[in-house]
Amino acid sequence: MVTRIGVLTGGGDCPGLNAVIRAIVRRGDDEHNTVAVGFRNGWQGVLEGNPQQLTRDSTRGILHRGGTIIGTSRVNPVDSPSGPERIAETLEVHELSGLIVIGGEGTLSAARRLSDEHGIPIVGVPKTIDNDLGGTQFTIGFSTALDVATEAVDRLHSTAESHNRVMLLEVMGRHVGWIATYAGIAGGADAILIPEQPFHIDRICRHLKRRHGSGRTFSIVVVAEGAVPAAGTLDMPDYEHDEFGRPILGGIANFLGPQIEQRTGFSTRVTILGHVQRGGTPNAFDRVLGSSMGVAAVDCAATGIWGRMVAMRGNAIVPVPLEEATRELKGVPAGMYEVAEVFFG
Ligand code: F6P
Numbered sequence: 035m036v037t038r039i040g041v042l043t044g045g046g047d048c049p050g051l052n053a054v055i056r057a058i059v060r061r062g063d064d065e066h067n068t069v070a071v072g073f074r075n076g077w078q079g080v081l082e083g084n085p086q087q088l089t090r091d092s093t094r095g096i097l098h099r100g101g102t103i104i105g106t107s108r109v110n111p112v113d114s115p116s117g118p119e120r121i122a123e124t125l126e127v128h129e130l131s132g133l134i135v136i137g138g139e140g141t142l143s144a145a146r147r148l149s150d151e152h153g154i155p156i157v158g159v160p161k162t163i164d165n166d167l168g169g170t171q172f173t174i175g176f177s178t179a180l181d182v183a184t185e186a187v188d189r190l191h192s193t194a195e196s197h198n199r200v201m202l203l204e205v206m207g208r209h210v211g212w213i214a215t216y217a218g219i220a221g222g223a224d225a226i227l228i229p230e231q232p233f234h235i236d237r238i239c240r241h242l243k244r245r246h247g248s249g250r251t252f253s254i255v256v257v258a259e260g261a262v263p264a265a266g267t268l269d270m271p272d273y274e275h276d277e278f279g280r281p282i283l284g285g286i287a288n289f290l291g292p293q294i295e296q297r298t299g300f301s302t303r304v305t306i307l308g309h310v311q312r313g314g315t316p317n318a319f320d321r322v323l324g325s326s327m328g329v330a331a332v333d334c335a336a337t338g339i340w341g342r343m344v345a346m347r348g349n350a351i352v353p354v355p356l357e358e359a360t361r362e363l364k365g366v367p368a369g370m371y372e373v374a375e376v377f378f379g
Pocket residue numbers: 045046047138162163164206207208259276283312
């Protein structure tokens with residue numbers, strides 16, 4: 035008998051999503067006699083109940099493509115009281131045994147509530163360039179974003195050197211600084227500002243002056259978009275909010291650049307990488323991770339292992355409770371930041 039499974043991608047897109055979709059279709063068809071049914075634009079498609087069948091043909095040639103062929107959105111099904119009911123109805127009408135939900139913290143937190151409180155059968159797949167989901171070592175998309183950010187640091191080095199400048203590079207990272215920390219270490223940054231380690235602007239400027247005083251002619255500073263000053267040290271401008279009530283981040287570097295220039299007297303330039311980090315073709319790691327997680331997710335769904343997220347643990351992909359994945363954001367451990375600090379000199 036054929037088992038039908040719904041698939042959606044929610045939240046911000048990232049490279050590697052199409053690898054997951056392709057893997058769900060192939061593995062399901064080969065091993066489990068499942069049919070994958072895609073919903074457009076995340077939870078919105080499930081709420082509206084308009085699925086499209088995903089076939090070997092419709093998912094051919096998508097492995098190397100960025101974004102998601104089924105679209106995404108930040109619509110949250112538990113925001114409205116009738117949402118969970120409508121999701122259950124869609125499952126029933128389209129004879130789906132459950133959903134594979136590919137998402138970040140927002141999408142999978144909604145998945146956990148639908149699973150725990152409303153009994154909707156769900157398997158989660160962790161994706162976000164921010165790498166902030168618990169339970170898994172890495173999320174799909176992080177590695178490619180890191181490559182893009184590291185290349186940016188490398189490119190800024192040569193122009194910084196030529197002009198004796200401070201270069202401030204802003205990368206994504208709303209609540210956590212994984213991209214900033216890893217790109218900073220990989221690119222040899224002289225200071226890294228992340229949300230987990232509130233910064234002191236005066237200390238950073240003293241550090242840059244000391245560095246230049248000892249003969250260095252340039253500095254590279256990487257800042258995560260969600261970095262925060264230590265309490266009482268700097269008044270930050272307010273952010274506007276999007277239609278989902280989230281602050282629209284992106285731009286902290288525009289504020290900090292002039293602050294650094296004023297305090298140090300060094301010519302300072304700002305680069306904001308923005309959505310370039312999220313777009314484009316996935317690197318090899320994200321293609322492999324996406325493929326492996328897609329296979330694991332459909333294995334779970336086809337064998338009735340629900341309420342779990344597939345997670346990377348060492349070399350294995352294993353199911354972990356959705357609750358564990360979404361309990362708290364996974365920040366950069368202090369020990370990893372200390373590694374970065376070794377090279378700030
Ligand atoms: O996917 C997470 C993320 O990349 C954050 O780092 C960033 O703040 C956010 O998405 C921006 O998303 P958008 O501009 O699509 O709302």
